[in-house]
Amino acid sequence: MISLWVIGWPLVCAGAAWLLRGRTGWLRLLLLCGAAGHTAGAVALCATMKTPGGFGADWIAPDRLSIIFLMLTSLLFLAVSVHTMFWLPAEKNAQETRERPDGLLADHVFVSCLLAFLATMTLVMLARNFGLLWVAVEATTLVSAPLILFHRSARSLEAMWKYLLICSVGIGLALFGTMLLAVAGQGGHTGLGFSDVAAARGTLNPAWFKAAFIFILAGYGTKMGLAPFHTWLPDAHSEAPGAVSALLSGTLLNCSFLAILRFVDVMPEPLRPFGAHLLTALGLLSLAVAAFFIVRQSDFKRMLAYSSVEHMGLLALFCVYGGANGGLLGVLHLCGHSVIKMTLFLIAGNLLLACGTRQIPLLGGLAKRLPRNSWLWLAAILMICGLPPSPLFVTEFLLLFLLPPWLAATVLVLLFTVFAGMTLAALRMIMGADGSVVPEPEAARSSERLWVVPLILLCGAVAAGIVLLLALV
Amino acid sequence: MNSLSEVLLALFLLTDFWMAGASRLMHCIRLASYQGIIIGLFPLAMWHWHDSTPGVGVFVIAAVTLGVKGVLLPWFLRRAMFRASVRRELEPLVGYPSSLLIVLAAAAGAFYVCEKFGIGSPGAPMLAAPGAFTAMFTGLFIIMARRKAITQAIGFLVFENGITVFGIGMMLEYGMLVELGILLDVFVLIFVMGIAVFHISRELSHIDADRLHLLRDDRKKEELV
Numbered sequence: 001m002i003s004l005w006v007i008g009w010p011l012v013c014a015g016a017a018w019l020l021r022g023r024t025g026w027l028r029l030l031l032l033c034g035a036a037g038h039t040a041g042a043v044a045l046c047a048t049m050k051t052p053g054g055f056g057a058d059w060i061a062p063d064r065l066s067i068i069f070l071m072l073t074s075l076l077f078l079a080v081s082v083h084t085m086f087w088l089p090a091e092k093n094a095q096e097t098r099e100r101p102d103g104l105l106a107d108h109v110f111v112s113c114l115l116a117f118l119a120t121m122t123l124v125m126l127a128r129n130f131g132l133l134w135v136a137v138e139a140t141t142l143v144s145a146p147l148i149l150f151h152r153s154a155r156s157l158e159a160m161w162k163y164l165l166i167c168s169v170g171i172g173l174a175l176f177g178t179m180l181l182a183v184a185g186q187g188g189h190t191g192l193g194f195s196d197v198a199a200a201r202g203t204l205n206p207a208w209f210k211a212a213f214i215f216i217l218a219g220y221g222t223k224m225g226l227a228p229f230h231t232w233l234p235d236a237h238s239e240a241p242g243a244v245s246a247l248l249s250g251t252l253l254n255c256s257f258l259a260i261l262r263f264v265d266v267m268p269e270p271l272r273p274f275g276a277h278l279l280t281a282l283g284l285l286s287l288a289v290a291a292f293f294i295v296r297q298s299d300f301k302r303m304l305a306y307s308s309v310e311h312m313g314l315l316a317l318f319c320v321y322g323g324a325n326g327g328l329l330g331v332l333h334l335c336g337h338s339v340i341k342m343t344l345f346l347i348a349g350n351l352l353l354a355c356g357t358r359q360i361p362l363l364g365g366l367a368k369r370l371p372r373n374s375w376l377w378l379a380a381i382l383m384i385c386g387l388p389p390s391p392l393f394v395t396e397f398l399l400l401f402l403l404p405p406w407l408a409a410t411v412l413v414l415l416f417t418v419f420a421g422m423t424l425a426a427l428r429m430i431m432g433a434d435g436s437v438v439p440e441p442e443a444a445r446s447s448e449r450l451w452v453v454p455l456i457l458l459c460g461a462v463a464a465g466i467v468l469l470l471a472l473v
Numbered sequence: 474m475n476s477l478s479e480v481l482l483a484l485f486l487l488t489d490f491w492m493a494g495a496s497r498l499m500h501c502i503r504l505a506s507y508q509g510i511i512i513g514l515f516p517l518a519m520w521h522w523h524d525s526t527p528g529v530g531v532f533v534i535a536a537v538t539l540g541v542k543g544v545l546l547p548w549f550l551r552r553a554m555f556r557a558s559v560r561r562e563l564e565p566l567v568g569y570p571s572s573l574l575i576v577l578a579a580a581a582g583a584f585y586v587c588e589k590f591g592i593g594s595p596g597a598p599m600l601a602a603p604g605a606f607t608a609m610f611t612g613l614f615i616i617m618a619r620r621k622a623i624t625q626a627i628g629f630l631v632f633e634n635g636i637t638v639f640g641i642g643m644m645l646e647y648g649m650l651v652e653l654g655i656l657l658d659v660f661v662l663i664f665v666m667g668i669a670v671f672h673i674s675r676e677l678s679h680i681d682a683d684r685l686h687l688l689r690d691d692r693k694k695e696e697l698v
Contacts, residue, residue, distance in 0.1 A: 059650065131651030138658040145665055154676050161622060161669055168629060168662055169616065175655070176609070176636050182645040192647045 002048060003060045003126050006041035006070070010034045010119040017112035027111045028085045034115045035074075035081040038122070042074040058193055059129055065331070066125040069258055072335055073125065073251045076342055077118050083346055083453040084114075084243045087353075090446040091241070094353050097442065103152040110150065116143040117247065124255040130178050130192040133259055134171070137223060140252060141167045147247075148240040159232075159239035166232040167223055174219025174259075177212045181263075184208035197266045204268055213275055216263050217282070224256035225312045226282045227289040234293075237305035238358065242349015245301065249308045250342035254334055257315055264319060276320045283320070284410065286313025291414045295421035299358045301348050303425055304341065307384060310418055311337045314396070317411070321402045329395055332468070336391035336461060337384070343457040344380045346450075347373055351429075354439040354447035360425050364435035369444055372451040374430045380458055381426040383465075385419040391465040394472055478518040482600035485511050485638065486580065489611040492631060493576040494569045497561045501627050502550045508608075508634045509542025515641050519598070530649045538637075541656050546630065546663050553667035554623055557674035567618040576614060580607040601642025608635030622673050626666040633659055 013034035020026045046067050062070065088107070095104060120143055123136035141164065148160040182192055184205045191197075197204075222229035237245045267275050290310035297303040311333070318330030350373045351366070352358060367374040383390040396415065400408045429435075439447075485508060492504045513535050520527050554560075567575070583606035586592070592602045612632025616625045637655075640647075 129648070129651065131647040132654065135651060135654030135658055138655075138662070142658065142661045142665055145669075149672075152672075152676075157669070157673055157676050161673065164662070164666060164669065165616065165625060165629065169613065169632065172629070172632055172636060175633075176639065178647075179636065179640050179643070179645055182640075182647060183643055186643075186645075192651070 002041055002045045003062060006038055006045060007119050007122050009037045009041060010115040014112045014115035014119065017108045017115065021108040024107055027107050028088065031081045031111045031114060032085060035078040038118060039074045039078050042070050046071060059132055060126045061128050062126055068331055069125045069254060070122065072338055073121055076250050076338060079453050079457060080243050080246055083450065087243060087349065087450055090450065091353060093446065094443045098356065105146065105150045105152065109146060113143050113146050121251055121255050125258060128194050130181060133262065134175050134178050137220065137256060137259055138171050140255060141171065144248065144252065147244045148236050150241045150244060156239040159235040163232045163236040170219050170222025170229060173215045177215030177219055180208055180212035180215060184212055194262060201266060201268050206268065206271055209268060209271060210274060213263065217260065217278055220256045220259040221282060224253050224260065225309050226316060227286040227309060230286065230309045233309060234302045234305040238299060238301040242345050242352065246342040246345035249345055250338040253308060253312060254338060257334065261319065279316045279320045283313040283316030286310065287411060287414045291417040294418050297421065297425065298360050300360055300425065301358050303422060304344050304348060307418065307422065308341060318399060321399065329398055333392060333395035336395065336464065339457050339461045340380055340384045343454045344384060346454045347377045347380060350447040350450050351377065354444045355437050357437050360429055362435050362437045363429045364432035367430045369439050370448060372448050376451060376454050376458060378426050378430055381422050383461060385422055386415065389462050389465045391461060391468050393465065394468040478515065478598045479600055481511050481515055481518055482598055482604045486604050486607060489608050490573060490576055493611055494573040496569055498554050498559060498623060501624065502547050505627055505630050506543050506547035508631065509546065510539060512634055512637055513539030513543055519641065534649060534652050537653065537656060541660050546660065549663060549667050550627065553670045556671050557623065559621060559623060562619050562621055562624050565619050572618060576611050579610040583607050597642055597644055601638065605635045605639035605642060608638060623670045626663060626670065630663060
């Protein structure tokens, strides 16, 4: 029942948002209500997980992996909705003072899509059937596409179109892969339930399974942002408002990764090396592409987007080389990345609110005018690159020992490249000589007020990192 | 194996070729709706009627597919087309005769591959796998070779039709919930795309998707806003 609650409650709230159109204050309260109800449900689900069964348990049920993902998503969504409550009015004020204001998406559509997005992501995490999993992943694309159109400009329209088309075609390939999986299990007439497929693992037709894996990896890999299927990601993440980019990067990419993990879980033993080769190749390519584009990047939100591509590549490597505790290590890395990346995107939204541009060369000396945001930005950038108090330091450090030497060396070089590119950009923005764009005092003040949620997220990440470091020593 | 389903699949293949050579959007939309009707009838044609009568689920899915893919989506695409006031694809990236040749070649390739690797399950129609692959290719090809956003939406619909034909043709069963879920997703997707087409046409005063090139990584410094 609780499984149905965590999916149904945000959906009900999403519907209610349409009834409250025009009432801004109520809508914000509704968003908070939906997020808090979801978190309460997730906690209850966590506590009662041992009791099996219930209505529709073949289709929707939590397991150990999905509980971790669900808790993470729920808490991060709560954080974002609190941030949004304060960010939304500030953004509206800032748009009114601009010379060429963008039209903004209506409040009730925005809130409704956010809540529906939460519901569909929950469905992805709780689904126990490959068919239902596909339906849910595609649904996340559909409800998140309007969110990218928050600023109704030609650019965000372009980003949304690319996102819709590339992701839908990609996920279409995943549907084809899911059907091939069904063909692979036809000998025993297996269904598409996780437990059915896992039970029939020995009897699956290997050739069909191979084909299915290729299509699934290409399909969900597109949504997850693995190179060379990542092309939609920088556009969508840079054009969406900060809070939405934070959700896309911190929670949506995880959902697609979970879909791939589910498939890796049921892979027959003899095919493991084949899957490992594919994942390694895509992971390494993602790292390389991200490093290349981060170094020559002039747009700070695109830089963050490429950093997401980098971390998705690392997750693919965790998936292969994680070893005995690999599952745990990969999930830790994913949690760390989600929290820190979300912080970064929220601060990026604040900086954009104050300065009105995303171009790094136009900015400089922000530490004087936006001290809180600037220092948080620098700290978070260092953390995402894996500097010691960060949890990512521990996971990346352990990963390097698990990799074969040639791969470890390559990964290390690429990680250093990313580190150099990102810190250079961040330092230039914060400490460099004053840029040609100077934040307006009014916008700067309201952006400085939005520092609490990022600070809490960052402190959480630091605390987790210190605990992990102590455990390592 | 029965002949009615083979006839339907042959018609389905024909619509692909026709679509590749059609310049008027109205034709493309009408062809897509024919495809939807064929897909709706397909599971009923596949059924072995003399052995047993199908359950309610089969009829429900057939009716919903017919309604959504054969009527609702084409109607919606037509509405989007009128609101965006485009009639035809004026300058496709690949010309119509060569498009037709490419799709024909792809169909030949699909038949060869299916023959060589023995793709198909016992009792499934012969044309199912090659027909599905051809439609998937045609859809992807239309998405890549046409400029208008609305044509790309039609291309996606054809691509998805191909996948559906594969599923029905190989006699895969994945539950009514999933089938209806897939239909719902496709419906909402085309719905959102239709709205996007309208916005693109208003914003850019044309709906050429290849003019969508503002977002890129190597922007020159002078172009910075």
